[in-house]
Amino acid sequence: MKASSRNLVLIDGVRTPFARMGTTLAHADAVELGRITITQLLARNPVDPAEISEVIIGCVSQPFDAANIARVIALRAGVPVHVPAMTVQRNCGSGLEALTTASDRAAAGHGDMFVVGGTESMSRIPLLFQSATARKFADLQRAKTGGSRLRAALRFRPADFAPVIALQLGLTDPVAGLNMGQTAEILAREFGISRDLQDDFALASHLRAAAARSFLAGEIVPAYRDGVAIDGDNGVRPEQSLAALRRLSPVFDRKTGTVTAGNSSQITDGAVALLVMTEERASRLGLNPMARLVDFAFAGCDPSRMGLGPAVALQRLAQTTGVKPVDADVIEINEAFAAQVLASCQALASAGLPVDPARLNPNGGAIALGHPVGASGARLLLTAARQLQKTKGRRALVAMCIGGGQGGAALLEAI
Numbered sequence: 001m002k003a004s005s006r007n008l009v010l011i012d013g014v015r016t017p018f019a020r021m022g023t024t025l026a027h028a029d030a031v032e033l034g035r036i037t038i039t040q041l042l043a044r045n046p047v048d049p050a051e052i053s054e055v056i057i058g059c060v061s062q063p064f065d066a067a068n069i070a071r072v073i074a075l076r077a078g079v080p081v082h083v084p085a086m087t088v089q090r091n092c093g094s095g096l097e098a099l100t101t102a103s104d105r106a107a108a109g110h111g112d113m114f115v116v117g118g119t120e121s122m123s124r125i126p127l128l129f130q131s132a133t134a135r136k137f138a139d140l141q142r143a144k145t146g147g148s149r150l151r152a153a154l155r156f157r158p159a160d161f162a163p164v165i166a167l168q169l170g171l172t173d174p175v176a177g178l179n180m181g182q183t184a185e186i187l188a189r190e191f192g193i194s195r196d197l198q199d200d201f202a203l204a205s206h207l208r209a210a211a212a213r214s215f216l217a218g219e220i221v222p223a224y225r226d227g228v229a230i231d232g233d234n235g236v237r238p239e240q241s242l243a244a245l246r247r248l249s250p251v252f253d254r255k256t257g258t259v260t261a262g263n264s265s266q267i268t269d270g271a272v273a274l275l276v277m278t279e280e281r282a283s284r285l286g287l288n289p290m291a292r293l294v295d296f297a298f299a300g301c302d303p304s305r306m307g308l309g310p311a312v313a314l315q316r317l318a319q320t321t322g323v324k325p326v327d328a329d330v331i332e333i334n335e336a337f338a339a340q341v342l343a344s345c346q347a348l349a350s351a352g353l354p355v356d357p358a359r360l361n362p363n364g365g366a367i368a369l370g371h372p373v374g375a376s377g378a379r380l381l382l383t384a385a386r387q388l389q390k391t392k393g394r395r396a397l398v399a400m401c402i403g404g405g406q407g408g409a410a411l412l413e414a415i
Contacts, residue, residue, distance in 0.1 A: 008103050008114075009282050009289035009415065013274040013382035014041050014221045018233045018370040025269040026123035027225050030059060030374075031066050034073035034119035037273035040221040041115065042077065045275055047285065049078065053111025055085035056101050058094025058118035059374040061125045061170060062087060073119065089374075092336065092400055093298070093408040094118050095272060096377030100296045100410070102276055112281040118375035119271035125170065127163035136160060167267070173404060176304040180403060181252035184259045184337035187307050191343040195258035198338035199245040202263040202367045205335060209364025210238035215390065216363060219382055235266045235370045263338040268370025272378035289415050291385040291396070295321050296410040298402075307340025309407025310399035311347035317397070317409045318353060325355045328411075329393025332380040334400035335365035344401070362387060376400065381410065388414045 014037050019025040025033065034057060042049055057070035066072045071085040079085070090097040095118030102114040129137070133156075140152040172179040178186075187193065209216070213236070222231035250257030251264070282289050297316040301308050310333045318324050325331055325348060333341050333355075345355045363383060366376060377400055384396035392414075399409040 007279055008099070008106055008276045008293045009279050010291050010293070010381065010385050010412070011275040011277060011282060011287050011289055012041060012045050013219065013272065013378070013385070015219055015272040015375070015379055015382065016223050016270050017220055017230055018235060018268050018270040018372060019230070020235050020370060021122045021267040021269060024225070024230045024234055025121070025223060028121065028223060028269070029124050030063055030119045030121040030271070031069060031072050031076065033121060033223070033269065033271035034069065034117070034273070035076045036221065036223055037117060037271045038073060038077035038079070038115055041273045041275055047113065047275065049083070050080045051113060052079060052083045052115055053113050054102070054105065055079060055083060055115045056088060056098045057085070057116070058088050058090070058098045058377065060089060060091055060094055060120060061122070061166070062089070063124065069119070090406070090408070091403040092334065092371070092373050093377050093402040093406065094374040095379065096381065096398070096400065096408045096410060098378060099274065099276065099293065099381060103293055103296065106278050113277040115273055116276055117271065117273040117378045120372035120374040121269045122167065122267050122372060123269050125167040128166050130160065130162070130164055133160040171403070173303045173306070175404070178304055179252065180306070180336065181259050181264060183304055183306050184264070184339040185253050185257050186304055187343035188258050188339040191346050193339050193342045197342060198258055198263040199242055201338040201342060202245055203240055203242055205361065205364045205367040206237045206240040208362060209236045209368035212363035219386060233369050235268065236364070236368045259337055259339055263367065265336050265366035265371035268372045270370065270372035270375050272375045272382060274378055274382060291388055291412040292415055294411040294413045296408070298406060298408050301405045301407060303405035306403055306405045307337060307401045308344055308347055309401030309405070310344040310409065311351070311407065313407030313409035314348060314397065314399050315351055315353065317411060321411055323395060323397070323411055324353050325397060328395045328397040329359065329391060330362060330384055330387045330396045331355055331360050332384045332396065332398045333360060333365070334371065334376055334380060335361065335367045336371060336401055338367060340401055377408065381412070385412055388412065
């Protein structure tokens with residue numbers, strides 16, 4: 001277990017509302033969502049932005065018009081130009097990677113105060129042209145005469161304009177050849193996780209999130225559109241019922257599948273920003289941290305069973321820290337799919353590391369709140385730290401599966 005004056009502590013954190021793709025935050029791109037969070041985070045904390053060591057932001061679908069999106073966000077949020085910024089990408093674990101990268105920086109003596117987090121506008125993930133269509137456009141652009149331009153234009157066919165859906169590509173593993181939902185179907189079959197169990201888990205996510213609305217509101221800063229505040233998550237369904245969930249058809253295996261839109265995470269827009277620093281720096285500034293990052297772990301697994309990522313990462317973290325799920329007061333596992341969370345819990349139990357369902361995602365999870373992929377890891381950290389404060393708990397574990405066959409986990413400790 002780490003024990004160093006360079007351990008990072010979480011001072012504060014904020015997030016935008018999480019909104020279903022194409023709804024209340026669709027007008028804001030990933031830069032704007034990130035800008036909102038960092039601006040508000042710095043406005044409410046007595047730190048000098050000029051003394052920030054680095055801004056590190058996770059983003060999966062980085063916009064073509066904002067290369068190194070972390071730098072663009074930082075500058076638009078008013079962070080001075082001399083403060084560097086870096087974008088990190090570890091698929092769904094990008095928001096967690098932002099914090100762990102800062103931790104490594106601090107451990108190496110390369111900084112003592114960071115703004116970290118994640119941002120994702122899944123509404124803005126583009127539609128693409130097929131490669132053959134792109135070549136035809138290139139030929140048209142190179143054409144010099146009217147005749148050659150006409151000939152190039154006449155080579156286009158209606159099928160050339162059928163879009164390639166970048167979101168669909170991004171959610172498909174190129175090694176396993178499976179989309180993320182298909183990997184969840186594999187786990188449901190292998191671990192014997194029924195449709196009923198998945199729907200029961202999904203219902204609990206919505207009901208817990210609905211019951212925790214006032215608590216979750218404490219981590220949200222509003223976004224604005226035409227002067228109107230957008231200040232609440234819009235994926236939570238207080239009226240959700242098992243009957244409604246049961247009526248949904250499987251999405252990824254229509255004949256024999258059990259994974260539906262209702263027991264999967266929502267495709268979502270949102271951003272999170274966290275202010276972290278070394279304990280030594282926090283002490284000098286007279287700040288009271290929310291929690292300490294004790295240690296973290298990343299581990300690999302079969303890409304076709306990527307949903308087991310939390311299990312392999314939490315096992316590795318238990319080996320390095322000695323802290324098991326039974327020792328944690330709260331456990332946040334990202335709900336990419338109900339099937340993968342339940343499978344991970346079964347795998348952990350088989351390894352002698354059982355998870356208490358009462359301590360798992362007590363405020364709901366991504367099935368209800370949504371999963372803006374680059375931001376979710378940071379959201380889990382923020383919610384877990386706040387839950388420790390609320391309950392006066394001692395330890396929190398955060399874990400998530402990561403597309404491509406990885407898992408990430410972190411151990412937080414109350415101060």
